Amino acid sequence: MNKTKEKILNIAERLFGEQGYGATSLRQVIAEAGVNLAAVHYHFGSKEELLDAVVLRGASPLNEERIALLEHYEGEAAPAPVAVEKVLHAIVAPTLMKLKRSPQFAQLMGRLLGEGLMPGMLGRHFKPTVDRFIGAMRRSLPDLPQEELFWRIQFMFGAMAQTLLGRHLFPEALGGPADTSEVVDRLISFLAAGFQAPVPQFAKDQEK
Amino acid sequence: MNKTKEKILNIAERLFGEQGYGATSLRQVIAEAGVNLAAVHYHFGSKEELLDAVVLRGASPLNEERIALLEHYEGEAAPAPVAVEKVLHAIVAPTLMKLKRSPQFAQLMGRLLGEGLMPGMLGRHFKPTVDRFIGAMRRSLPDLPQEELFWRIQFMFGAMAQTLLGRHLFPEALGGPADTSEVVDRLISFLAAGFQAPVPQFAKDQEK
DNA sequence: GTCTATACTGAGATAGAC
DNA sequence: GTCTATCTCAGTATAGAC
Numbered sequence: 001m002n003k004t005k006e007k008i009l010n011i012a013e014r015l016f017g018e019q020g021y022g023a024t025s026l027r028q029v030i031a032e033a034g035v036n037l038a039a040v041h042y043h044f045g046s047k048e049e050l051l052d053a054v055v056l057r058g059a060s061p062l063n064e065e066r067i068a069l070l071e072h073y074e075g076e077a078a079p080a081p082v083a084v085e086k087v088l089h090a091i092v093a094p095t096l097m098k099l100k101r102s103p104q105f106a107q108l109m110g111r112l113l114g115e116g117l118m119p120g121m122l123g124r125h126f127k128p129t130v131d132r133f134i135g136a137m138r139r140s141l142p143d144l145p146q147e148e149l150f151w152r153i154q155f156m157f158g159a160m161a162q163t164l165l166g167r168h169l170f171p172e173a174l175g176g177p178a179d180t181s182e183v184v185d186r187l188i189s190f191l192a193a194g195f196q197a198p199v200p201q202f203a204k205d206q207e208k
Numbered sequence: 209m210n211k212t213k214e215k216i217l218n219i220a221e222r223l224f225g226e227q228g229y230g231a232t233s234l235r236q237v238i239a240e241a242g243v244n245l246a247a248v249h250y251h252f253g254s255k256e257e258l259l260d261a262v263v264l265r266g267a268s269p270l271n272e273e274r275i276a277l278l279e280h281y282e283g284e285a286a287p288a289p290v291a292v293e294k295v296l297h298a299i300v301a302p303t304l305m306k307l308k309r310s311p312q313f314a315q316l317m318g319r320l321l322g323e324g325l326m327p328g329m330l331g332r333h334f335k336p337t338v339d340r341f342i343g344a345m346r347r348s349l350p351d352l353p354q355e356e357l358f359w360r361i362q363f364m365f366g367a368m369a370q371t372l373l374g375r376h377l378f379p380e381a382l383g384g385p386a387d388t389s390e391v392v393d394r395l396i397s398f399l400a401a402g403f404q405a406p407v408p409q410f411a412k413d414q415e416k
Numbered sequence: 417g418t419c420t421a422t423a424c425t426g427a428g429a430t431a432g433a434c
Numbered sequence: 435g436t437c438t439a440t441c442t443c444a445g446t447a448t449a450g451a452c
Contacts, residue, residue, distance in 0.1 A: 002435090004435085004436085020230075021230075022228075022229075022230030022231070023230070025426080025427060025428085026427080026428065026429095027426075027427070027428090035436090036436065036437050036438090037428085037429090037437090038429090038430085038436070038437060038438080039435085039436065039437080040428095041428085041429065041430075042435070042436075042437095043435095046428080046429075047427095047428065047429090113370070122377060146381070147381070147382065148394065150378050150381040150382050151382065151391070151394050151395075151398075152394075152398055153377075153378075154367075154370050154371065154375075154377050154378065154382070155367035155370065155371070155395065155398050155399075156367075157370055157377060158366035158367040158368070158369055158370025158371065159362075159363035159364075159366040159367050160366070161366055161369075161370070162321075162362050162363060162365055162366025162369070163362065163363070163366065167362075169330065169361075169362050169365060170358050170361075170362065173354070173355070173358040174355065174358050174359065174362070182408070182410055182411070183359070185408040185410070185411075186356065186359050186360075186408055186411065187359075187363065189405045189406060189407070189408050190359075190360055190363050190402040190403075190405050191363075191402065192405065193401040193402050193404065193405030193406075194398040194399065194401050194402040194405075195398075196401065197397045197398050197400065197401030197402075198397060198401075199397070200390070200393040200394055200397050202390055202393070203390070203393075203394065210418085212418080212419080233443080233444060233445080234444080234445065234446095235443080235444075235445090243419085244419060244420055244421085245420090245421095245445090245446095246419070246420065246421080246422095246446095246447085246448085247418080247419060247420085249445090249446070249447075250417095250418070250419070251418090254445080254446075255445065255446090
């Protein structure tokens, strides 16, 4: 790939993740990358499309990993459905492991959910994977009403996003540099119970 | 209160919530409010301090409501600890009810939480309430290790933030204009199970 | 004490020379 | 492909009118 383009992508990924998309200026990016401002617009078109390129580059391997893991679990369990915990592991573990290998990108993903930029991003880069995951979850929890399942998945994304952002809410209480695999276990335990929680009565009624 | 100041606060609350803080310009605010640009800086000092004022105005009654509800449940249960579901209700219900009365402010809070809470916002406007809530939760779940409790609270804030942002992730699947009290029930059922989930083995070991 | 007018710096974007 | 110059609009600061 083009050298200039790649340098821009690398610096942008880091700065967007560290400071947030809105708080990072293109001029900051080009200064650190040592390229010209117009080069950004030549290669990417706009600041938002640059973000899109950053997300695409990071999301592709992540999504492949998630699908591969899910298929592994499906093969293991077939013809029975995969256990809820394993479905959760297939989506949560690769995501949080990114925190280790590329903390900037992981943080960026956490931020995007909050900055309201995710809806479009989700559609462009994560939809097929998310749909695949929803299907697996539906087979694992056949009695859970459709709508309730979607709500719970939204709750899950929220919890994941918050986790990707780090220990920012309670920096003192969650002191140690928490081993990632431990956080994965904590999150999965929490989510698995949530997904298997009793369905509120009205939600059962709504189901036909 | 001053008429100009109030108009700025109202418009800013709406625009920050609808478009996000970063995507909203002060010039847009003053245009809709029909005031001069410098009036913003006279009354608030800066764009960030304006946001702070907006959050303060909305957070105060919200926090009072949460504390009152929690104390009501505590009085009801005393001397026993409050049930987990009720503690959750005391913090979740007033927050989501804001979606009805002031959707813009609720959306704004969702964004801020997801974004990392604009460093300091949590400390300045929500810390006493959150501490109060953590104490109640600790009494309700005396066997849950400290660190695990904090992680779960962080997961909870993530799920809440995502809920405050609305149905943006699955606009088609979560179609209907969902009655707020129903969403509260869904969220509490999910969270209550999560808080009472088994603690991962290593986390038990860490506890002395 | 309140507000208006205006100027300053830095942002993202674009056209056109090389 | 790359860079200079320039445009518009952002947040901010201040002087001075009421």
